[in-house]
Amino acid sequence: MSLSASLHPPTRVLMGPGPSGAHPRVLRAMTAPLLGHLDPEFLRVMDGCRAMLRQVLRTTNEVTLATPGTGTSGMEAAVMNLVEPGDGVVVAVSGYFGDRIAQMAERAGGGVTRVSAPWGSPVDADAVEVAIRAAGNVRVVAAVHAETSTGVRQPIEPLASAAKAAGALLVVDCVTSLGGIAVEADRWGADVVYSGTQKCLSAPPGAAPITLSPAAWEKVRARETPCNSWYLDLQLLEAYWDERRTYHHTAPISMVYALHEALSLVLEEGLEQRWARHARNGAALQSGLEAMGLVLHADAAHRLPVLTTVRVPEGVNEAQVRGALLERHGVEIGGGLGELRGKVWRVGLMGESSIPGNVLLFLAVFGRVLREQGFKADVREALGAAAARLDQP
Numbered sequence: 001m002s003l004s005a006s007l008h009p010p011t012r013v014l015m016g017p018g019p020s021g022a023h024p025r026v027l028r029a030m031t032a033p034l035l036g037h038l039d040p041e042f043l044r045v046m047d048g049c050r051a052m053l054r055q056v057l058r059t060t061n062e063v064t065l066a067t068p069g070t071g072t073s074g075m076e077a078a079v080m081n082l083v084e085p086g087d088g089v090v091v092a093v094s095g096y097f098g099d100r101i102a103q104m105a106e107r108a109g110g111g112v113t114r115v116s117a118p119w120g121s122p123v124d125a126d127a128v129e130v131a132i133r134a135a136g137n138v139r140v141v142a143a144v145h146a147e148t149s150t151g152v153r154q155p156i157e158p159l160a161s162a163a164k165a166a167g168a169l170l171v172v173d174c175v176t177s178l179g180g181i182a183v184e185a186d187r188w189g190a191d192v193v194y195s196g197t198q199k200c201l202s203a204p205p206g207a208a209p210i211t212l213s214p215a216a217w218e219k220v221r222a223r224e225t226p227c228n229s230w231y232l233d234l235q236l237l238e239a240y241w242d243e244r245r246t247y248h249h250t251a252p253i254s255m256v257y258a259l260h261e262a263l264s265l266v267l268e269e270g271l272e273q274r275w276a277r278h279a280r281n282g283a284a285l286q287s288g289l290e291a292m293g294l295v296l297h298a299d300a301a302h303r304l305p306v307l308t309t310v311r312v313p314e315g316v317n318e319a320q321v322r323g324a325l326l327e328r329h330g331v332e333i334g335g336g337l338g339e340l341r342g343k344v345w346r347v348g349l350m351g352e353s354s355i356p357g358n359v360l361l362f363l364a365v366f367g368r369v370l371r372e373q374g375f376k377a378d379v380r381e382a383l384g385a386a387a388a389r390l391d392q393p
């Protein structure tokens with residue numbers, strides 16, 4: 001290959017845990033002419049993002065912006081700014097991403113208590129309440145709304161009540177939920193909500209929406225020691241996003257265009273309609289997989305429509321199945337993370353990837369590959385069950 005070889009990525013059907021397929025309008029927005037990061041026209045784009053983010057996050061919080069970087073930058077901004085050395089922090093951990101929050105909180109100097117649940121169930125709010133009381137000096141409680149490693153939806157409101165009762169602030173990871181299932185920052189009583197662009201918002205990875213309640217902002221501003229991250233210091237970031245427009249970093253211009261277009265698409269579709277679309281396609285996929293004879297890993301009462309974990313049947317090679325799907329059918333799905341490594345597949349139906357055609361395509365090719373592996377997948381039953389579910393509202 002010559003050094004100047006051109007780039008030819010193949011077209012894939014992205015049904016893994018992210019990135020999801022981006023809408024052509026989002027990709028087109030990224031090819032718009034670059035502007036300077038302080039050009040009044042670009043500042044208007046930023047203001048548009050801020051206003052639309054408030055709508056999509058369902059919040060009136062003044063401090064609402066997007067950090068430069070993938071979803072993890074939103075997580076790091078939330079934790080590094082909110083947690084001060086010595087603060088008690090209780091983290092609900094029922095998967096890989098909850099544990100990542102806990103690790104960050106430890107690096108921020110927090111005294112961290114993990115409240116764990118088996119990978120496949122949500123964390124019990126009563127257990128969180130007990131842990132808050134036992135730990136003392138708890139200033140921050142954190143949880144993952146949609147745990148992408150397990151496919152589980154964590155109920156947030158009971159955690160918000162537990163946090164509030166103890167005078168602590170609640171941080172919620174909505175990286176995989178925003179734009180796919182209901183996220184209601186203000187109604188929940190969440191103090192910090194962050195997300196990412198590459199899951200249900202269907203833009204490329206590269207920005208992380210984040211919003212802070214007045215109480216969370218007060219804690220950030222009252223810090224005795226500066227935030228350990230300069231790049232993700234929310235006080236510096238806010239000074240660029242608000243009317244002060246103080247230079248902090250060169251905004252990732254094209255990524256902000258992408259976010260703007262992706263948010264416009266979400267609002268054009270309508271949040272409720274978008275949640276209903278994800279719910280329907282997710283339910284159809286899950287009906288189809290069960291009709292095929294497979295076992296879903298997450299608790300039935302807490303399954304996410306946007307990310308489904310499927311147990312690998314006895315005798316089937318998990319990685320070979322994923323490889324065959326990608327190489328022969330152009331379909332990407334994910335393998336298990338952490339303690340579910342080798343035990344489950346993770347199938348995403350996020351944003352633009354959440355369409356009926358992908359549900360039926362996936363069931364057909366997945367069943368075929370499983371049959372080659374000796375698992376008697378009933379593809380006809382699977383397609384029938386999924387199609388029946390897709391016909392319902």
Ligand SMILES: *Cc1c(COP(=O)(O)O)cnc(C)c1O
Binds near residue numbers: 070097175176196
């Ligand atoms: C994907 C994901 C992240 C991390 O986002 P990146 O874009 O990979 O940095 C954090 N939390 C959850 C729940 C996720 O699904």
